Structure formats: structure tokens, C-alpha cells
Amino acid sequence: MPKVRHYADLVATLAGLMWLMLYWSISVSLNIGSAEPALAALLLLGSMILVSFVHRPVRVMLGRYHVRKRRTEMWMHILALPLNLAFLLAIAIDHLIAPMSGAQKMLLFNVLATASWLVFLVTLLIKLLARALADRRASSGAEPALPDDSSNNTSHNNSDKSDATSGLPRRDGDEA
Numbered sequence: 316m317p318k319v320r321h322y323a324d325l326v327a328t329l330a331g332l333m334w335l336m337l338y339w340s341i342s343v344s345l346n347i348g349s350a351e352p353a354l355a356a357l358l359l360l361g362s363m364i365l366v367s368f369v370h371r372p373v374r375v376m377l378g379r380y381h382v383r384k385r386r387t388e389m390w391m392h393i394l395a396l397p398l399n400l401a402f403l404l405a406i407a408i409d410h411l412i413a414p415m416s417g418a419q420k421m422l423l424f425n426v427l428a429t430a431s432w433l434v435f436l437v438t439l440l441i442k443l444l445a446r447a448l449a450d451r452r453a454s455s456g457a458e459p460a461l462p463d464d465s466s467n468n469t470s471h472n473n474s475d476k477s478d479a480t481s482g483l484p485r486r487d488g489d490e491a
Contacts, residue, residue, distance in 0.1 A: 319381050320446075324439050326377065327385035331393050331432045333360060338425050345418040392435040397427035 340356035367373045376382060401424040405415055415423070 319379060322376060323379070323381040323385040324443070326382050327389040328436060328439065330386055331389045331435060333363060334393055335425075335429060335432055336360075338421075338428055342418065342421050342425050345421060389432075389435055392431040393428045397424055397431050400427050 337353075337356045337360055340352040344350050344353040367377055377386075401420065404427075405420050405423060408415055
């Protein structure tokens with residue numbers, strides 16, 4: 316399971332970086348007045364998407380639950396939150412300070428998306444560190460957080476009626 320989580324983290328991080336590259340290429344294209352940077356980023360993005368749909372091992376890996384979950388978290392960080400914040404900040408800046416052009420609004424979105432992606436990376440690193448500490452604590456022989464099955468039995472449960480798969484006592488109405 317940890318290997319799947321590491322793959323999920325790596326896929327989500329690289330996907331976020333790929334989308335940020337597209338966002339920033341649009342800003343560069345607006346700034347220099349040429350569509351070439353955005354077209355190059357779109358070509359790279361399209362080829363990566365094509366490879367992920369055609370290459371079976373990548374397609375299987377991208378279909379796993381942990382990868383989908385991490386990619387959803389990444390999308391929340393680099394698209395949903397920055398888009399809403401950029402919209403609200405652009406309205407506030409337009410009305411309070413000065414009108415913003417489209418390139419300035421895109422730059423505001425890019426800065427917020429990059430900051431959110433960095434927050435996503437820090438969150439992943441904290442989760443990785445917490446898992447590593449928990450694994451180290453479990454492997455060092457520390458006491459488990461949950462008590463044994465034997466100390467969890469109550470006086471009204473019979474030990475011969477316990478469920479073998481979960482180790483929990485079975486109630487009389489439960490089927491095996």
C-alpha cells in the first residue's frame with residue numbers, strides 16, 4: 316500500500332506541475348504577444364494525456380483509488396481555490412484600486428495557483444513524514460493504540476462465537 320501512495324503523490328505532483336506549466340505559458344504568451352509558448356505547452360500536455368490513455372500500465376495506475384484521490388486533491392488546490400480567490404481579488408482590486416487587464420488577472424490566477432500547488436506539496440510532505448513516523452513507531456515495538464482482542468471481550472460474549480476474519484465478537488443474529 317505505501318508504494319501506491321508514493322505513486323499517487325508523484326502522479327498528482329507531476330500533473331499539478333504540468334498544468335501550472337500550461338497556466339504560466341498562457342501568461343507568457345499574453346505578455347509577449349505570441350501564441351507559441353501556449354501552443355508548445357498544449358502540445359506537451361496533449362502528448363502526456365495521449366500517452367496516459369494509450370499506455371496500459373500508466374492507464375491502470377491512473378485508475379487506482381489513491382491516485383484518483385490525490386489528483387482530486389491536487390485539482391482542488393491548483394484550480395478550484397485559486398480560481399475563486401482570483402475572481403474575488405480581481406473584483407476587489409477593480410473596484411477599490413484600479414481596473415485590471417486580462418493579462419493581469421491571469422497573472423493573479425497563476426500566482427495563486429502556484430502558491431496553492433506549493434501548499435499541496437507541503438501537505439504531501441507532512442503526510443509522508445507522519446506516515447514515516449507512525450511506521451517507525453510501529454516497527455520499534457511500541458504498544459499498539461488499540462487493545463488486544465482478549466482484553467476487549469466482555470462477560471456476555473462467548474469466545475467461541477467470535478468472527479474469525481475480524482477478531483470481533485459476533486452477535487447472535489449475525490450470519491457467518
